[in-house]
Amino acid sequence: MEINSVNGRLSGVLVGIVLVASAAGCASAGQGRAPARQAGAAAGAPSPAVRGTVVSVTPLARMSQAQTGRYLDEADLKAPRPRAGVDVYRLVYRTVSATGRPTTASGVVALPRGTARALQAVSFAHGTHSGRRTAGSVAADGQSRIAAVYYAAAGYAGVAPDYLGLGVGPGAHPYLDAASEGEASLDMLRAARTVAVREGARLDRRVLVTGFSQGGQAAMALGRRLERGDDPYLRLGALAPVSGVYDLRRSQIPASLPGRGSLDPRVSAFNLAYATVAWNRLYRLYGTPSELFRAPYAGVVEQLFDGSHDEEEVFPRLPARLEELLTPRYVKWLERPSGALLRAIRAADGTCDWEPRAPVRLYGAAGDEQVTFANTGACVRALRRHGAVPRVVDYGPGTRHFDTLHRGLPDTLRWFQTRK
Structure with missing residues (x-):
């Protein structure tokens, strides 16, 4: 199969x-x-000051530069070579449910070791998980943990939310719910800032945002929240989703x-x-x-x-x-x-229906057998209607879905490195 x-x-x-x-x-x-959603979204939602509050921090791994390289080699991510060792943490933080109720969620933060303490965050949103223990905060080989470590090894703070109901978060996962994906991702960034400070680092206010497949939708939802100033400190620095699901209908x-x-x-x-x-x-x-x-x-x-x-x-x-x-x-x-x-x-739908002022690149492939490349075309048209000028990277008809992730991670990193 x-x-x-x-x-x-x-x-x-x-x-x-x-x-x-x-x-x-x-x-x-x-x-x-x-x-x-409407029936449950009444009173009781936590204030913005509470959302993103850290509930717990659990160290998951402390890897030297050589160990980081071996870890990424096993994931077939051989370039660029790690600039530093990486410390990996599981965060549990306060956020809101899909119906607006107080809840918690989890995610991964990976911080580079022995580098400058002023760091720019890369937020990576993962693709579809049906099992909660597949998420990066639990699984050592989870997609989002690998991505967080990959960006941290290049000198960034790798931040990867599990979304609601995955990892060690309670309840069921509201699959393909763009609003809760964006909310959980933003609150994860707030929690990551706290953890970075505890570890002697400071996160730049400009966040680099990416994600894969379902995570492409989540990345666009997060980018819009950052662009419109939903957090008083954080702003969108650049947006680069891969093979996202932007146009279901x-x-x-x-x-x-x-x-x-x-x-x-x-x-x-x-x-x-x-x-x-x-x-x-x-x-x-x-x-x-x-x-x-x-x-x-x-x-x-x-x-x-x-x-x-x-x-x-x-x-x-x-x-x-x-x-x-x-x-x-x-x-x-x-x-x-x-x-x-x-x-x-x-x-x-509608995660592309806004005007980013930050630069945008959309990665995907005409040969994608799981998420039709027409999604990317629809997103481009929506962004252009608002005056944005996104660039599209098409990996071509011979490239399949997971190939776009393996190519997209190095390509987004190289592009992010030009945004400094």
């Missing part, structure tokens, strides 16, 4: 992304219901559906099932899974995406074709979204 198609530990996370939800299994289902969903999709159907089945279950928690998209999923998958799909199963466990229990997973009515609703489904899609 071709899921993780790239050598090295960076490919150990699925990534990709699609869509969402349903209600009574027809186009009118879910209409008239108040989304769970007109790009990613059509490329995933049976009979017309150009993407890997097994990966699309995974992403669609995950998003459906996750978005149902926020938007009340169905009463029972059988309204969306065929037997026998309707009986197991919610358990598969409860956060305790990683991709290697989930994939063998899902079908190889979307036709075997989805009900016909659900497919039609995805083709013409309305009601609760449309609300969910609109909440996920």
Whole structure:
């Protein structure tokens, strides 16, 4: 089964992304219901002064320059060579849930050793994880831990949020929820500043932002928050997402559906099932899974995406074709979204609908088999409508999804180094 198609530990996370939800299994289902997000986002949200407060710091690794090089070699990241050893920490910090309630989240901070104590942060947002223990704050070979160490080895502060409900954060992960991705990422940066100070460093106010696949969406959401001044100190220095999912409605969903999709159907089945279950928690998209999923998958799909199963466990229990997973009515609703489904899609889309003043590069590949490159084209058009002039780096038709991550990490680093 071709899921993780790239050598090295960076490919150990699925990534990709699609869509969402349903209600009574027809186009009118879910209409008239108040989304769970609106119903729950009442009083009780912590103030900005509380958000980003550090709850705990756990040292995870203390690596010399040579040990850092070996660690990155195992991840097939051989260039550039590390400039320094790296100290890695797990952070637990205060943030808000997808419904606006106080909660905590976790993430990774990697700091270079023996270098100047004035550091610029690189925020890296990871791709899709179905299991909470795959996140970088827990897994030594987690995608986001590798990325944080990679940037720290080059002299930056590597900051990598787990998002909500992954790592050691409580609750379920609100997959493809752009708002909570951006909020958790910003609060993670606030917590990272505190930890950096404790370790004798100071973070520059200009943050370099990147992310991969689902993390491309998260990176755009974070970039917008930094650009509009949601934090009184932090600002966006440069933005460089890789293979992001920016346009579910007109790009990613059509490329995933049976009979017309150009993407890997097994990966699309995974992403669609995950998003459906996750978005149902926020938007009340169905009463029972059988309204969306065929037997026998309707009986197991919610358990598969409860956060305790990683991709290697989930994939063998899902079908190889979307036709075997989805009900016909659900497919039609995805083709013409309305009601609760449309609300969910609109909440996920739009992360490119703003004007960055900081420089932007979008990385991706025409040959991506998991996240259609049309997402990048849609993002470029949205940014240009606001007057931005993003540059696009297309790795070409022969480059697959995880290849873009392996090429994107060194390329974003080289570009960030020109922004100093």
